[in-house]
Amino acid sequence: MANNGNRLFVAAGIKHSFAIKDGSLFAWGYNHMGQLGLGDQYVMYVPLRVGKRDDWEQVSTAGARTLGICGGELYAWGYEGPPLGLRSSGDIRHPSRVGSRSDWQYISTSTGHSLGIAGGNLFAWGRNVSGKLGIEDPSAHPSLIYDPVQVGDFSDWEKVSAGRYHSLGIRAGRLYWWGSFAQNPQESHLPKRVFQPKEIGEVSGWTDISAGPGFSLAICEGQIFCWGKNDFKQLGFKGSPSEEGPALLEGRVGWSNISAAGTRSSGISNGRLFLWGEDRTPQVIHRPERDNAPALNQTGPLYSPAAIDDNFDWEAVSLGGSHILAIRNGTVFAWGGNTTYQLGTCDTADRVTPTEVRFPKAL
Numbered sequence: 001m002a003n004n005g006n007r008l009f010v011a012a013g014i015k016h017s018f019a020i021k022d023g024s025l026f027a028w029g030y031n032h033m034g035q036l037g038l039g040d041q042y043v044m045y046v047p048l049r050v051g052k053r054d055d056w057e058q059v060s061t062a063g064a065r066t067l068g069i070c071g072g073e074l075y076a077w078g079y080e081g082p083p084l085g086l087r088s089s090g091d092i093r094h095p096s097r098v099g100s101r102s103d104w105q106y107i108s109t110s111t112g113h114s115l116g117i118a119g120g121n122l123f124a125w126g127r128n129v130s131g132k133l134g135i136e137d138p139s140a141h142p143s144l145i146y147d148p149v150q151v152g153d154f155s156d157w158e159k160v161s162a163g164r165y166h167s168l169g170i171r172a173g174r175l176y177w178w179g180s181f182a183q184n185p186q187e188s189h190l191p192k193r194v195f196q197p198k199e200i201g202e203v204s205g206w207t208d209i210s211a212g213p214g215f216s217l218a219i220c221e222g223q224i225f226c227w228g229k230n231d232f233k234q235l236g237f238k239g240s241p242s243e244e245g246p247a248l249l250e251g252r253v254g255w256s257n258i259s260a261a262g263t264r265s266s267g268i269s270n271g272r273l274f275l276w277g278e279d280r281t282p283q284v285i286h287r288p289e290r291d292n293a294p295a296l297n298q299t300g301p302l303y304s305p306a307a308i309d310d311n312f313d314w315e316a317v318s319l320g321g322s323h324i325l326a327i328r329n330g331t332v333f334a335w336g337g338n339t340t341y342q343l344g345t346c347d348t349a350d351r352v353t354p355t356e357v358r359f360p361k362a363l
Contacts, residue, residue: 012320033064034093035078132179163211212260234277274305
């Protein structure tokens with residue numbers, strides 16, 4: 001999920017997409033569990049407005065579940081289960097309010113758990129395994145937590161990111177992590193398991209985070225640091241996984257936004273959009289400037305960040321299952337896989353270059 005800071009926001013799911021434009025929420029793509037929030041389970045070929053409210057602030061989606069913040073209130077919809085924060089007995093096809101708080105500031109959901117910040121406090125709910133909820137004594141809580149539970153006493157949390165088995169957070173500019181990098185930590189050579197938020201290093205100035213399945217990305221003072229699994233070079237370098245925590249991704253500075261999903265990564269450096277790691281659909285990638293060579297269709301792993309084009313006005317990016325959503329110069333673009341209409345183009349043809357997403361005019 002990504003925000004350009006000007007009432008434009010995008011969040012790419014596995015086979016579906018969301019965007020917030022001028023406070024209105026739009027959804028399109030696969031919808032088998034009602035994850036689009038449109039009241040049905042039909043595939044949506046083009047962006048369609050969700051409800052009539054115009055004060056949506058953020059949306060986060062994973063699997064067939066979606067969370068959103070609207071007017072400071074937390075809403076959830078899609079496939080039933082604890083990560084929604086609702087005690088439902090069936091799929092939720094419309095946004096349904098979670099609790100009664102009206103001071104929600106930030107959310108992030110994964111396939112098994114969700115994280116949120118309200119009034120500066122950190123909350124977690126969902127599957128209580130691997131330590132990913134940040135609860136100091138998990139055995140004192142049930143394995144499934146349906147209601148948001150406050151984690152710790154700090155009231156200055158700024159951002160969170162929910163991965164498959166671990167979580168990341170930023171508070172007062174400092175970086176924290178908890179959980180495990182693998183379902184069975186005994187099989188991982190990375191840090192085993194942390195049951196409550198643990199600060200990484202003693203450096204402040206962290207501004208963005210993205211927790212992927214078994215790996216992490218974070219930005220500190222314009223530089224990207226990465227650690228975890230690197231089987232598809234999703235860390236951006238050829239070496240083995242970092243066991244000591246964040247390792248600097250050398251070569252570029254000025255990073256402002258990152259996104260980790262599946263086995264690939266993306267980021268924006270000084271307005272240019274870069275991809276690295278595995279790519280499941282052809283993408284137009286520009287070779288390094290020193291090669292003085294034209295772009296090529298790339299289908300294999302990218303061992304280091306590669307620019308998608310020569311534009312310097314990209315603002316935000318969100319990686320989906322096989323597609324990408326990004327914002328450039330106040331416009332939403334989509335490209336990549338399109339088998340379930342997740343690009344919003346009213347067809348199922350893949351796109352190898354960014355294609356503008358067109359939204360219906362306000363009624």
